[in-house]
Amino acid sequence: MSLNGVSLNGLRAFEAAARHLNLSRAAEELCVTQAAVSHQVKALEAQLGRPLFRRHARGLLLTDEGEALAPVVAQAFERMGAALVALREGGPAEVLTVGVVGTFALGFLLERLADFRAGHPRIELRVQTHNNKVDLAAEGLDLAIRFGDGAWRSVEAEPLLAAPLAPLCDPAMAARLAVPEDLARVPLLRSYRAGDWPAWLALAGAPRVVARGPMFDASTLMVQAALRGEGVALAPPCMFTRELRAGRLVQPFAQTLDAGSYWLTRQLSREPTMAMRAFADWLRAECGAMAID
Known part of the structure; x- marks a missing residue:
């Protein structure tokens, strides 16, 4: 089946490949071989007369034409899927x-x-x-x-929601912290936002303290480490109200940092x-x- 001379199978293969940026994962999702997906995408590129992907050793990258086409195709298939569900189930x-x-x-x-x-x-x-x-x-x-x-x-x-950052740690760690300068004696757990700790320490009057400690790519993991006594995390207290109310987490200092x-x-x-x-x-x-x- 085609649409304006363009294969729907090719569009489906392109949509999956564009979402995963990986032919193997696209093929697994579509229950076909990688070669079949590659063939359908190449056929679609030939039909359009435009390259949709740049291929390199680590996978795929969308061209400018692919970037423009991908969300339109994804939305079209999503709407068709929703319409089919509606037909089967009798409602939108x-x-x-x-x-x-x-x-x-x-x-x-x-x-x-x-x-x-x-x-x-x-x-x-x-x-x-x-x-x-x-x-x-x-x-x-x-x-x-x-x-x-x-x-x-x-x-x-x-x-949506203001989320100022503040130091958070377990009760045993908090007992060791009387003033912000005491943070120099404990691990300061860090996120990918490298400037947060220096900014908070400056606001708290402890600019000489250097943040040293493990670095995490997710704040949720960082706070989990703090809950286990691994150090002090700098995170938004409003996202950890359950732990704070239960006493599992403590905010040892009132100073907050408006980082976003x-x-x-x-x-x-x-x-x-x-x-x-x-x-x-x-x-x-x-x-x-x-x-x-």
């Missing part, structure tokens, strides 16, 4: 794929998902976690929640769907309620 349905930075997923979203599902039973929510480095188009995401200043290229960013907020983002080129608007409205209300509390 829509898949919504949301990328969420891990700290927000565990500290905020997870405990509220049941409420969203109850209010929106015809939206199939798919959650993918990331470490704040995310490409909505390449990863096939409708929306992404990330931490920072909101200045990301080619996306619309809506502020949580934002809801989408591609500027992407028109919001019903499901995207419903999720954004629900999330906005939930974050507003938390800020009031």
Whole structure:
């Protein structure tokens, strides 16, 4: 079957390959051989007269033409899938794929998902976690929640929740900390945001303290290490209220650092769907309620 002379099988192979940037994983998803996927993609490129991928030793990269085509094809197949589900089940349905930075997923979203599902039973929510480095188009995401200043290229960013950073540690570690200068005697657990500890220490009046300790690519892992007595993490207390209320985590100093907020983002080129608007409205209300509390 074709659409304007373009093979639908080729478009499906391209969509999977563009999402995974790997022919083997695309072939596994489509239950065909890698050679079949490669053949279909090459045939599609021939039909279009444009290269869609650049191939190199570590995998695939999308060309400018591939970058432009990938989200359009992904959305088209997603809508067709939703329409088929609706025909089978007798009502409208829509898949919504949301990328969420891990700290927000565990500290905020997870405990509220049941409420969203109850209010929106015809939206199939798919959650993918990331470490704040995310490409909505390449990863096939409708929306992404990330931490920072909101200045990301080619996306619309809506502020959700302020999340100032503060030192967090287990009670035994906290007992060793009377003033910020005492942090020089304990491991300071670090994230990929290298400037956070120096900025907090300067605000707290301890600029001579040097952050030394293990580095983590995810704040959730960093705080788990703090819970196990491995050191002091610099993280948003609002995402670890359960642990703080239970006394498993302690915030030894009141000083906080405004290093960013949580934002809801989408591609500027992407028109919001019903499901995207419903999720954004629900999330906005939930974050507003938390800020009031």
